[in-house]
Amino acid sequence: MSELQKRQIQLEVLRYNPETDTAPRYQTYSVPCLNEWVVLDALNYVKDHIDPTLSYRWSCHMAVCGSCGMMVNGEPKLACKAFIHEYGDQIKVEPMANFPIERDLVTTVEDFITKLASVKPYLIPKSDQPISAGEFKQTPAELKKFKQYTLCINCMLCYAACPQYGLVPEFLGPAAISMAHRYNQDSRDGGRDQRQEVIATDEGVWECSFVGACSEVCPKHVDPAGALQQVKVASTIDWYKEHLMPWVKK
Amino acid sequence: MEIIKTDVAIVGAGGAGLRAAIALAEADPKLRIALISKVYPMRSHTCAAEGGAAGVIKSDDSLDLHFNDTVGGGDWLSDQDAVEYFINEAPKELTQLEHWGCPWSREPNGSVAVRPFGGMKIKRTWFAADKSGFHILHTLFQTSLKYPSIQRFDEYYATDLLVEDGRCQGLTALEIRNGEMKQFQAGAVIIAAGGGGKMFPFTTNGNIKTGDGMALAYRAGTPLKDMEFVQYHPTGLPNNGILLTEGCRGEGGILLNKDGRRYLQDYGMGPETPVGQPVLKTMELGPRDRLSQAFWGEQQKGNTVKTPWGDCVLLDMRHLGEKKIDERLPLVRDLCISYLGKDPVKEPIPIRPVVHYMMGGIHTDVQAATRLPGLFAAGECACVSINGANRLGSNSLTELLVFGRRAALSAMAHLQSNPTPSSDAALAAKAKASQNRIQALFDKSDGTESIAGLRQEMMDTMEANVGIYRTGEGLAAACEKISELRRRYANITLTDKSRVYNTDLMQALELGSMLDCAEAVTVGARDRKESRGAHQRLDFTARDDENLLKHSLAHYHPTEPPRIEYLDVVITKSQPGIRDYSGAKK
Numbered sequence: 001m002s003e004l005q006k007r008q009i010q011l012e013v014l015r016y017n018p019e020t021d022t023a024p025r026y027q028t029y030s031v032p033c034l035n036e037w038v039v040l041d042a043l044n045y046v047k048d049h050i051d052p053t054l055s056y057r058w059s060c061h062m063a064v065c066g067s068c069g070m071m072v073n074g075e076p077k078l079a080c081k082a083f084i085h086e087y088g089d090q091i092k093v094e095p096m097a098n099f100p101i102e103r104d105l106v107t108t109v110e111d112f113i114t115k116l117a118s119v120k121p122y123l124i125p126k127s128d129q130p131i132s133a134g135e136f137k138q139t140p141a142e143l144k145k146f147k148q149y150t151l152c153i154n155c156m157l158c159y160a161a162c163p164q165y166g167l168v169p170e171f172l173g174p175a176a177i178s179m180a181h182r183y184n185q186d187s188r189d190g191g192r193d194q195r196q197e198v199i200a201t202d203e204g205v206w207e208c209s210f211v212g213a214c215s216e217v218c219p220k221h222v223d224p225a226g227a228l229q230q231v232k233v234a235s236t237i238d239w240y241k242e243h244l245m246p247w248v249k250k
Numbered sequence: 251m252e253i254i255k256t257d258v259a260i261v262g263a264g265g266a267g268l269r270a271a272i273a274l275a276e277a278d279p280k281l282r283i284a285l286i287s288k289v290y291p292m293r294s295h296t297c298a299a300e301g302g303a304a305g306v307i308k309s310d311d312s313l314d315l316h317f318n319d320t321v322g323g324g325d326w327l328s329d330q331d332a333v334e335y336f337i338n339e340a341p342k343e344l345t346q347l348e349h350w351g352c353p354w355s356r357e358p359n360g361s362v363a364v365r366p367f368g369g370m371k372i373k374r375t376w377f378a379a380d381k382s383g384f385h386i387l388h389t390l391f392q393t394s395l396k397y398p399s400i401q402r403f404d405e406y407y408a409t410d411l412l413v414e415d416g417r418c419q420g421l422t423a424l425e426i427r428n429g430e431m432k433q434f435q436a437g438a439v440i441i442a443a444g445g446g447g448k449m450f451p452f453t454t455n456g457n458i459k460t461g462d463g464m465a466l467a468y469r470a471g472t473p474l475k476d477m478e479f480v481q482y483h484p485t486g487l488p489n490n491g492i493l494l495t496e497g498c499r500g501e502g503g504i505l506l507n508k509d510g511r512r513y514l515q516d517y518g519m520g521p522e523t524p525v526g527q528p529v530l531k532t533m534e535l536g537p538r539d540r541l542s543q544a545f546w547g548e549q550q551k552g553n554t555v556k557t558p559w560g561d562c563v564l565l566d567m568r569h570l571g572e573k574k575i576d577e578r579l580p581l582v583r584d585l586c587i588s589y590l591g592k593d594p595v596k597e598p599i600p601i602r603p604v605v606h607y608m609m610g611g612i613h614t615d616v617q618a619a620t621r622l623p624g625l626f627a628a629g630e631c632a633c634v635s636i637n638g639a640n641r642l643g644s645n646s647l648t649e650l651l652v653f654g655r656r657a658a659l660s661a662m663a664h665l666q667s668n669p670t671p672s673s674d675a676a677l678a679a680k681a682k683a684s685q686n687r688i689q690a691l692f693d694k695s696d697g698t699e700s701i702a703g704l705r706q707e708m709m710d711t712m713e714a715n716v717g718i719y720r721t722g723e724g725l726a727a728a729c730e731k732i733s734e735l736r737r738r739y740a741n742i743t744l745t746d747k748s749r750v751y752n753t754d755l756m757q758a759l760e761l762g763s764m765l766d767c768a769e770a771v772t773v774g775a776r777d778r779k780e781s782r783g784a785h786q787r788l789d790f791t792a793r794d795d796e797n798l799l800k801h802s803l804a805h806y807h808p809t810e811p812p813r814i815e816y817l818d819v820v821i822t823k824s825q826p827g828i829r830d831y832s833g834a835k836k
Contacts, residue, residue, distance in 0.1 A: 004558045019748050036489060036591075048702035052754045053746040057289075059456035062492045062585060064384055065293045081588065102427055103751040113290070113404075121392040123351030135348040137360030143353060150353045150385065154292050179392075186351060 005035035009084065011042050013054065014094040016101050024101065026092075027051075033084050039072055039093060040079035043105075056105035063219055066155035069096050070105050076157035076217045096160040112156050115172050119180035119198050124191025142187040149182030149227055151220040158214035158224050164207055171207040172199060174214035174224030181227040184234075200235040208232075251681055252432050253674075256284040256401070258661050259421060259436035261408045262443035262463055263287035264294030265383070265647065266629030268390035269343075269654030270440050270661075275397035277662055284434055286403040286423055287443075288458065288756070291391045295444055295456045296650065299383025300495035300581060301367060302375035303647035305340035308364060311372045313337050320645060321824045323369040323537050324609075324638020325783035326799065327476065329820040332616045332634040336645075336652050343651035344376050352389040353378050355578075365578075366500040366530055367644045369537035369831075373530070375644040380495050380581045383647055406432065407756060408462065410684035411439060411470040411625065414672035418470065418624035422684040426756065429749030431688065433681040437669065438624050438661035441467055442654060445608040445630035447480075449764040449771070450716075451709035453605040454486055454493040463631035465763035467612040468770065472622040473803040473815070475633040477610035477767065478774035479784045481641055482718050484541035486604030487590050488559035494582050494601060496643040498594075499534040501578050502526045503567040505541070506598065507553040513563070517544040519831045526569045532833035539640040539784045540831060542603035546718045555600055562600035571595070603718060607646060609637040609784065610774070613803055613817075618657035624669065626661050628653035635801065639783020691758060697743030701757050704742065708735055708761075708768055716772055722789045725776035732769045733811055739765055770804035773811050778802060795826050 011031050016024040029050050031042045040058055047054050058068040061080045068079040071094040073087065084091075099107035129136065158174035165171050180199045184192045199205055208228045215225040258274055260267045263285050271285045287294065306316050316337040321328050348354055348362065355363045355377050367375040378385040394400050406423040409431070413419070420436040446461025447453040468474050484505075485494045499505070504525055507513045512533065515522050519536040523529040534541075545563055548554050554561035567575060567582075572595045575583050579594075586594050611633035618626045618634070629650045636649060671677075711731045715724035739762060746754035780794035781787050799819050804812035 017748055017750060019750055036589075047753075048706075051745075052701065052757075053748070055746075055751045055753045057293075059289065059293055059295065059458045060298050061456065061490065062298060062589070064381070064581075065295070065297050065456060067289065067293045083588075103748075106751050108427075109290070117395045120395075122396050123349070123393075125349065129349070131342050131345050131349065135345050135354075135362050138356055139360045140356050140358060142360075143356055147353055150388070151381070152388075153297075153384070154290075154388075183351065188351065 007033050007035055007084065007089065009033050009042065010090045011046065012090065012092040013105070015104050017103055035085045037084045038080050039082040039084065039091060040068055042084065043079060043093070055103045064153060066153035069155045069157050069160065070094065071097055071160065076160035078155060078157070078219050081219055096156060098160050098162070098166045099156070109156060111169070112159060112173070112175070115176040116154070116179060119172065119176050120191060120195050121179040121183060123183060123186065123189050124194060125188060126190035136188045138187050146182045146185035149178050149185070149222060152179060152222045153220055155219065157217045157219065161213040161217040163211055163213065164209050168207055170203045172204050174228065177205060177231060178222060178224040178227035181231050196235065196238070199231060200238070205231045205235060251685060252430070253435055254284060254432055255435045256282045257436065257665060258438050258440060259284045259286060259434045260440045260442060261286050261421065261466065262294070262441065262629070262631070263291035263402070264442065264444055264629065265296035265386055265390060265650030266654035267440070267442035268394050269651050270442060270628060270658040271400045272390065272394055272397065273655040273658035274662065275399045277658070279399055281399060283400045284403060284436065285400055286406045286408060286434065288405060288407045288426065288462070290404045291402070292388060293458070294387060295459055296387040297384045298454065298456060298493065299647055300380045300493060301497040301500070302365060302377030302382040302644045303344055303386065304367065304370065304374050304642070304644040305344040305376060305648055306337065306374055307341050307362065308374065311374050315371050316340070316374060318824065319370050320636060320642055321638070322827070322829055323642040324640055325793065325829060326824070326826040327635065327638030327782060327801070327819055329616065329635050330822040330824060331820050333636050334822065335616055336636045336649065339652040340648045343648060343655065347386060347389055347651065350389050350393045352385055355379055365497060366528055366535060367642070368496050368499065368535050368541070369531060369642040371531050375500070377497065380497050380579045386647055407759065408466055409688060409759070411466055412677050412680045413470050413622065414676050414680060416623060417669060418622050419672060419677060422681045424688065427751055429752060431685045433678065435671070435677060437665045438626065440657045440661055441612060441625070441627040441631055442629045442657070443631050445611070446764055446767045447605050447608065449708060449768045450605040450712045452491045452713065454483060454491055455605070460760035460764050461767035462760060462763045464611055465766045467620060467625065467627060468766055468806045470622060471806065472620045472625060473613045473805050474767070474770045475610055475613035475801050475803050476635060476774070477608070477770040477804055478778050478802065479609035479639050480605060480716070480771065481538055481607040481609060481784050482542035482603040483606035484538055484545060484603050485565055485601045487585065488557055488562050488600050488602050490589060491604040492585050492589055493604070493606065494565065494585065494599065498565060498567055498579060498582055500528065501574065502528050502570050503565050504534055506564040506566055507548050508555045509553065513548050513553060514541065514544055517547060521833055523833060529833055532831055536831040537640055537642060542718050543786060545603050557600050560602065562602050564598035565601045566598040567594040568596065568598070607641055609633065609635070609639065609641055617660045618653050619660050624664055626657040628657040639785060691744055691755065692747055694743060697741045699738050699742045701742055701754070701761055704735055704739060705761050708732065708765060712768060716775055719786045719788050720775055721787065722776065725772060728772040729776050729811060732765065732772050736765050736769060766806065770812055773814060774802045774804055777814050799826060
């Protein structure tokens with residue numbers, strides 16, 4: 001096999017320290033890279049060899065922990081899955097859009113955590129069954145109905161991409177709603193009514209303008225936009241049943 | 251300094267910490283639970299586990315078989331009372347997780363499916379495709395949101411335990427976002443903060459795996475056990491150490507050398523089994539220590555494939571076909587394509603062994619209690635020990651659950667014994683000392699050592715001398731070097747003096763943790779003059795049951811290397827025997 005290809009890139013990074021800066025600024029680092037690197041590797045090079053004061057979050061380096069979401073050339077990306085070879089020699093890195101900057105590339109994400117918790121993202125079993133009775137049965141087909149929505153790593157790139165979340169901060173947003181949908185679709189679950197109170201609201205699915213940016217940026221192909229549309233359709237059916245056919249149980 | 255009073259403080263919010271928190275919240279809704287982690291819970295490294303979790307559920311399996319696989323796999327260094335408890339609780343815990351919504355993969359009839367794993371005689375690994383740890387972590391995190399009594403302190407870095415009157419009564423932690431030190435006053439503390447694989451340069455471990463929880467307990471005077479046993483996972487991507495699950499081989503993947511030979515047959519794991527029909531407990535389904543050692547053997551013989559990332563062997567999964575790979579190993583395929591540019595459906599994947607897991611950790615008994623009253627530990631940071639000298643794949647995810655819950659129950663029992671808290675003043679003085687230790691890092695401006703520089707020297711030392719095969723000479727050099735690095739560590743300087751999200755400070759503290767743990771590893775390894783499980787010595791090639799069927803316990807010293815004490819292994823029903831992974835007897 002051939003030698004690994006090397007490149008010099010200019011990494012332009014948004015810096016902001018609330019203790020010393022009045023406004024965010026940009027700082028450019030010249031970084032010797034291997035072409036197989038990801039943007040996170042370049043940031044780590046800066047941290048270890050050029051500027052120890054640069055702050056950002058990261059851990060797994062394999063796109064599963066969801067820590068290193070940021071804007072790479074204006075697009076929401078996981079820094080550990082943004083490959084240097086897909087970019088030119090100038091790469092611009094900024095904190096995730098639509099979230100307040102805590103410092104440098106670190107954003108304040110409490111809003112998402114609160115919203116996720118609000119949709120009751122846990123199994124509310126249809127029926128109680130003691131552990132001694134064994135597992136709930138669930139066929140592969142039943143699993144398939146919601147499996148895709150379990151793949152969300154909470155990286156929040158969909159919030160960074162969502163124009164509506166940018167405009168209306170109260171919007172529950174793509175990941176939280178698709179997680180509610182995940183449990184609603186689970187054959188073991190009976191908690192849909194409780195979740196509907198949260199998600200079938202003005203701040204819930206009806207805020208979504210179906211731009212679909214969330215699904216485009218999702219690194220795990222969860223398709224939150226699809227989940228939102230399914231919730232909208234189901235909620236509409238609920239409304240008709242309730243108002244036009246009150247004798248039909250939901 | 252703000253004081254937060256709580257009943258139980260848990261350090262670490264991965265699988266074990268979350269399981270402990272839920273167990274406490276369910277047992278008594280009035281308990282105040284502080285769940286403290288340096289990252290948001292779903293960032294914890296449990297998320298990176300792929301293959302699955304072992305627990306006896308199928309009718310062809312038995313608890314005895316799981317016991318025997320685990321104890322033999324651990325080269326008889328496991329405590330058999332702990333293993334007994336573990337295998338009994340395992341199916342209940344995995345079923346509990348199912349009741350909480352974990353999306354386990356299923357059989358056509360709707361029951362939970364199991365897959366084969368290395369060193370296991372029967373298929374008993376529950377899995378959620380190849381994202382098992384991820385799903386376990388998120389199921390636990392999401393379930394924890396049900397309980398208002400679990401108060402989370404996300405992105406708080408624990409700095410010191412508060413030990414007074416011979417008991418652990420809380421801890422200090424830095425709130426990372428603003429640099430403020432908080433004092434947690436607690437009736438009991440559970441450490442569930444993971445391992446420290448980042449002391450090695452080539453590892454599957456995430457950036458956060460820096461041994462902080464181990465070091466926290468160690469510095470507080472409770473010993474670390476069996477630290478010399480470090481597991482290499484046989485199949486990592488060669489350029490960055492990304493894990494390719496043992497499930498690859500469980501599903502039928504094979505290992506080849508440069509000549510296309512299934513070389514494991516040359517290392518006591520033959521004869522060759524038919525391609526695509528994996529036979530349990532032999533060839534590619536041998537245990538991790540043996541497979542990693544076989545790689546080393548191939549390297550010595552010149553049978554490895556030369557790649558830009560060094561010597562490799564090949565993991566061939568092509569015969570599994572696209573459908574099975576996509577159904578059972580979708581993450582593996584994605585990782586190979588994304589990070590190496592190779593599709594396992596179309597070509598063999600170059601791989602090499604990679605540091606993966608620490609069998610050692612904070613010494614606990616079968617109740618998850620440490621020697622320090624009021625302090626409990628569970629998960630990779632702890633050493634119960636069920637894993638002995640070599641952990642079997644898919645036992646660790648189950649261990650998080652079983653011993654996370656066990657630690658919670660023990661912490662409750664400790665609270666019920668109504669220990670009288672020491673005076674506020676005494677605890678505050680301890681907390682102040684911890685704060686001063688951190689402040690000193692900010693005040694010091696004449697240090698000459700760089701954090702990244704010392705870290706690199708530590709990693710190079712561990713890689714060169716504390717790998718798959720070790721020598722007395724190499725280990726002596728490593729001990730000396732790590733001691734030197736610990737001394738030089740006193741002379742580091744922070745470049746970043748900010749209080750807000752200061753990752754320079756985090757890295758400094760993490761390096762301190764890693765150096766403490768690395769010294770326990772190297773000294774433990776130097777002094778263990780035998781070969782057992784993952785600890786292989788070229789100068790002492792045999793297992794020495796007469797003298798060393800014992801756990802090592804490393805006791806911390808602030809400036810000197812640790813004192814090593816030995817402790818008998820608990821043997822109940824399985825006497826040390828030969829680990830036979832040849833297929834002949836089958």
